[in-house]
Amino acid sequence: MTDQELDSALRVFSRRRPFRPFLLEFVSGEQVRMVHPDAIALFRQVWLYRGPKRMQAIFPSSSVCRLLDAPSGK
Numbered sequence: 001m002t003d004q005e006l007d008s009a010l011r012v013f014s015r016r017r018p019f020r021p022f023l024l025e026f027v028s029g030e031q032v033r034m035v036h037p038d039a040i041a042l043f044r045q046v047w048l049y050r051g052p053k054r055m056q057a058i059f060p061s062s063s064v065c066r067l068l069d070a071p072s073g074k
Helices: 003-014
Strands: 022-026 031-034 039-041 046-050 056-059 064-069
Touching: 003 039, 003 064
Parallel strands: none
Antiparallel strands: 022 031, 022 064, 039 046, 046 056
């Protein structure tokens, strides 16, 4: 994905009311669960994710392949 594509997709998923957790899937197959609409932000040329228990990840938009609804109860 490009920065613009990821930004657009994140806005759609983050602005749903009520907010529902979603998954960010990377080209590696790894997934990160977004449990808060402000958990991710673009900082210069990379995205910064802040998760539970002080987890952080920094990645380029090109490493993301899609956003998905998180399975319920997970």
